[in-house]
Amino acid sequence: MIDITLLGTSALHPLPNRALTSAFLSCEGHSILFDCGEGTQTAARRAGVSLMKTDIVAITHYHGDHIFGIPGLLQTMTSMNRTDKLYITGPEGLSDFFEPILKLAGGLSFEIELTEIPSEGVMLAEMIRGWPHESKLSAFRTKHRIISQGYSFTLGRAGKFMPDKAKELGIPVQLWKVLQRGESVQIGDRMIMPQQVLGEARKGLKFIFTGDTTECDSLIDAARDADLMICEATFGENEQAQLAIDRGHMIFSHAADTAKNAGVKRLWLAHYSPRIEDPMLYLHNATEIFAETSCGYDGMKITLTFEN
Amino acid sequence: MIDITLLGTSALHPLPNRALTSAFLSCEGHSILFDCGEGTQTAARRAGVSLMKTDIVAITHYHGDHIFGIPGLLQTMTSMNRTDKLYITGPEGLSDFFEPILKLAGGLSFEIELTEIPSEGVMLAEMIRGWPHESKLSAFRTKHRIISQGYSFTLGRAGKFMPDKAKELGIPVQLWKVLQRGESVQIGDRMIMPQQVLGEARKGLKFIFTGDTTECDSLIDAARDADLMICEATFGENEQAQLAIDRGHMIFSHAADTAKNAGVKRLWLAHYSPRIEDPMLYLHNATEIFAETSCGYDGMKITLTFEN
Numbered sequence: 001m002i003d004i005t006l007l008g009t010s011a012l013h014p015l016p017n018r019a020l021t022s023a024f025l026s027c028e029g030h031s032i033l034f035d036c037g038e039g040t041q042t043a044a045r046r047a048g049v050s051l052m053k054t055d056i057v058a059i060t061h062y063h064g065d066h067i068f069g070i071p072g073l074l075q076t077m078t079s080m081n082r083t084d085k086l087y088i089t090g091p092e093g094l095s096d097f098f099e100p101i102l103k104l105a106g107g108l109s110f111e112i113e114l115t116e117i118p119s120e121g122v123m124l125a126e127m128i129r130g131w132p133h134e135s136k137l138s139a140f141r142t143k144h145r146i147i148s149q150g151y152s153f154t155l156g157r158a159g160k161f162m163p164d165k166a167k168e169l170g171i172p173v174q175l176w177k178v179l180q181r182g183e184s185v186q187i188g189d190r191m192i193m194p195q196q197v198l199g200e201a202r203k204g205l206k207f208i209f210t211g212d213t214t215e216c217d218s219l220i221d222a223a224r225d226a227d228l229m230i231c232e233a234t235f236g237e238n239e240q241a242q243l244a245i246d247r248g249h250m251i252f253s254h255a256a257d258t259a260k261n262a263g264v265k266r267l268w269l270a271h272y273s274p275r276i277e278d279p280m281l282y283l284h285n286a287t288e289i290f291a292e293t294s295c296g297y298d299g300m301k302i303t304l305t306f307e308n
Numbered sequence: 309m310i311d312i313t314l315l316g317t318s319a320l321h322p323l324p325n326r327a328l329t330s331a332f333l334s335c336e337g338h339s340i341l342f343d344c345g346e347g348t349q350t351a352a353r354r355a356g357v358s359l360m361k362t363d364i365v366a367i368t369h370y371h372g373d374h375i376f377g378i379p380g381l382l383q384t385m386t387s388m389n390r391t392d393k394l395y396i397t398g399p400e401g402l403s404d405f406f407e408p409i410l411k412l413a414g415g416l417s418f419e420i421e422l423t424e425i426p427s428e429g430v431m432l433a434e435m436i437r438g439w440p441h442e443s444k445l446s447a448f449r450t451k452h453r454i455i456s457q458g459y460s461f462t463l464g465r466a467g468k469f470m471p472d473k474a475k476e477l478g479i480p481v482q483l484w485k486v487l488q489r490g491e492s493v494q495i496g497d498r499m500i501m502p503q504q505v506l507g508e509a510r511k512g513l514k515f516i517f518t519g520d521t522t523e524c525d526s527l528i529d530a531a532r533d534a535d536l537m538i539c540e541a542t543f544g545e546n547e548q549a550q551l552a553i554d555r556g557h558m559i560f561s562h563a564a565d566t567a568k569n570a571g572v573k574r575l576w577l578a579h580y581s582p583r584i585e586d587p588m589l590y591l592h593n594a595t596e597i598f599a600e601t602s603c604g605y606d607g608m609k610i611t612l613t614f615e616n
Contacts, residue, residue: 013384014347016354038380039322039347046324064383068376068412072346075372076321100408104376 002027002155002205004228006300007043009270009279011212011234011249012065019043019298020065021271023209023230024051025153028132030124032056034151034209034230040069041076047299052080055128056137058117059090060211061148062097074105074112085111087127091139091149092116121152133182134158134204140222142213144248150210152222157306158182159199166197205304208264212271214245215254223262227304230296231255233269236282252282256289268296310335310463310513312536314608315351317578317587319520319542319557320373327351327606328373329579331517331538332359333461336440338432340364342459342517342538348377349384355607360388363436364445366425367398368519369456370405382413382420393419395435399447399457400424429460441490442466442512448530450521452556458518460530465614466490467507474505513612516572520579522553523562531570535612538604539563541577544590560590564597576604 003026008019020037024044033040033054044051051073060066070088077086088098094114102112115127121138124131134156139149161180171192175185179194186192208229213219223229234249244251250258252269259267267290272279279295286293294300311334316327328345332352341348341362352359359381368374378396385394396406402422410420423435429446432439442464447457469488479500483493487502494500516537521527531537542557552559558566560577567575575598580587587603594601602608 012387013380014350016350038377039350042322042324042347064379064412064414068380068383069346071372072321072376075376079320100411103408104372104412106372 001306002153002207002304004207004230004302004304005044005047005049006230006268006270006296006298007040007047007049008037008298009272009296010065011232011271011273013274014039015274017298018272018274019046020069021232022069023270024049024054025207027135027153027155030055030128030131032058032137032151032153034058035060035066035211036069036073037065038068038072041073043298047301052077052082053084054086055084055124055131056087056089058137058139058151058209059088059094060142060150060209061091061144061146062093063146063212066211067097067101070101071104074102074108078107078109082110085113087113087115089115089117089137089139091147093147117151121154138222141216141218142211143216143218144212144214148211148213150208150213150219150222152226153207153209154204155206156204157202158194159201162197162199169196171197203307205306207304212248214248214250215258220258220262223258223264226262226264228266228268228302229259229262229264230268230270231258232271233279233286234271234273236272236276236279236285238285252286252293253289256286256293259293260290264292266292266294268294268300270296309614310461310515310612312515312538312610312612313352313355313357314538314576314578314604314606315348315355315357316345316606317580317604318373319540319579319581321582322347323582325606326580326582327354328377329540330377331578332357332362333515335443335461335463338363338436338439340366340445340461342366343368343374343519344377344381345373346376346380349381351606355609360385360390361392362394363392363432363439364395364397366445366447366459366517367396367402368450368458368517369399369452369454370401371454371520374519375405375409378409379412382410382416386415386417390418393421395421395423397423397425397445397447399455401455425459429462446530449524449526450519451524451526452520452522456519456521456556458516458521458527458530460534461515461517462512463514464512465510466502467509470505470507477504479505511615513614515612520556522556522558523566528566528570531566531572534570534572536574536576536610537567537570537572538576538578539566540579541587541594542579542581544580544584544587544593546593560594560601561597564594564601567601568598572600574600574602576602576608578604
């Protein structure tokens with residue numbers, strides 16, 4: 001189960017009713033913040049989400065509207081006496097770009113680890129204590145005016161537990177849960193592996209956060225079969241296609257094309273130009289291509305659950 | 309005439325309904341922004357104020373909640389194609405503290421001049437083209453945990469124009485306005501000075517923005533007879549007096565004491581701790597001492613006008 005909250009949907013600068021584009025993912029008590037512009041911490045409060053225990057801040061690129069909220073967030077975490085290490089990830093140049101941010105933020109009550117997430121992903125349980133075993137965060141290259149990346153979060157799902165097999169192997173009922181979680185158990189001198197009592201791995205969950213990008217194959221590949229893609233959609237009108245491409249962005253219908261080509265389950269649009277007063281006016285440009293498109297709004301939430 | 313808008317009233321971190329403490333002053337089409345925390349640009353939009361043509365950003369001290377909105381503001385000004393020079397002022401260490409801010413903000417469409425404002429003040433007309441002649445911005449030392457200063461803005465008022473004197477001197481009616489504005493005029497080979505046709509200077513207007521401070525004499529001296537003082541009032545209860553002093557702040561009644569001792573006309577409280585849900589609950593602690601106290605709120609406005 002993954003909870004997603006869209007914290008903001010604006011591009012360029014924050015508006016009174018539209019914070020800068022950012023999303024918060026939580027999964028079994030752990031969490032990732034995707035991008036953090038000026039006002040993201042306030043947007044989170046407004047959405048009823050606490051950022052104080054965020055494990056990872058995943059930055060898509062180093063434009064101000066995606067990072068200027070970080071010094072304030074770090075100071076607020078310090079004022080709340082956070083002690084857990086915070087991981088910050090982003091594309092190449094992370095430590096250079098973070099030097100002024102960390103200088104501004106000043107002395108913190110917790111450690112920060114700047115880390116680059118590879119495209120093949122990291123198993124989060126190996127990085128951070130307590131994360132669900134099968135959760136993985138990967139970065140993928142996107143196409144913007146500067147180096148940028150999107151993120152894919154996947155939550156794997158083990159095969160069905162087979163009680164008959166477990167009984168056959170003489171495993172006490174109390175240990176079934178451990179094997180179901182994907183961990184091995186020791187019984188006497190025997191080591192029982194989860195594969196021995198689980199069926200074939202089942203379809204998990206996948207979430208995509210694009211950051212700023214034009215249409216590109218790497219995004220389509222990464223988003224394949226995702227349950228939810230939050231995709232940038234800076235301009236609404238089809239006539240703005242070339243403008244969008246020139247600026248490294250998408251129009252609504254580009255996002256819909258991407259969703260359709262990637263076969264995602266649902267698409268939320270975000271990162272609207274401040275000139276767009278009401279994104280709903282342009283939604284049809286996307287739904288004509290991909291019906292399961294919604295105009296994202298600040299505070300929009302969904303819980304992604306495993307299929308039966 | 310001076311228009312003042314209180315843009316925010318929070319301390320430490322921005323809240324959904326309370327932006328960080330900041331105020332905007334405008335006077336005859338020119339303007340000064342006092343402090344700029346994360347979200348100040350959004351608070352200004354909410355209050356219907358445009359910061360895009362701000363002449364001066366006056367910073368009281370270099371704590372994050374007073375400066376983290378600057379990189380975003382500078383980038384928004386650039387996206388709006390500002391070309392006028394922006395003056396930024398603050399206490400000692402201005403260029404050191406601004407180095408990471410300016411690094412983050414990146415390439416701008418306009419020039420920035422970092423300048424320290426002296427305690428005796430600068431005549432703004434000498435610094436910035438088009439400012440009213442008699443307007444003056446001064447800094448005064450306050451007492452916080454780090455080096456800090458408050459600001460005093462005064463708008464002088466020339467003496468009453470004396471038509472009899474002007475006629476006596478043979479000054480054409482069309483030039484009376486120039487002299488009334490405080491400028492001299494040349495008639496033939498005679499130079500007429502405004503003093504020759506104006507009565508004694510009349511009471512002008514004074515505005516005080518304290519920044520973070522405990523009670524101190526320098527603030528009382530600076531605030532003498534001010535028309536409005538926006539004063540920090542971090543804690544509400546009288547029992548928090550020692551806590552406030554230890555942290556370099558004030559309780560509501562400290563602010564009221566200061567206002568009373570300085571003989572100000574009206575006091576607006578601001579910079580409330582995020583723990584204060586409703587500042588009105590503590591207002592009586594101030595009004596018992598100084599009746600003309602109001603709890604400041606985001607978007608609160610006043611126009612200060614000359615007395616008759």
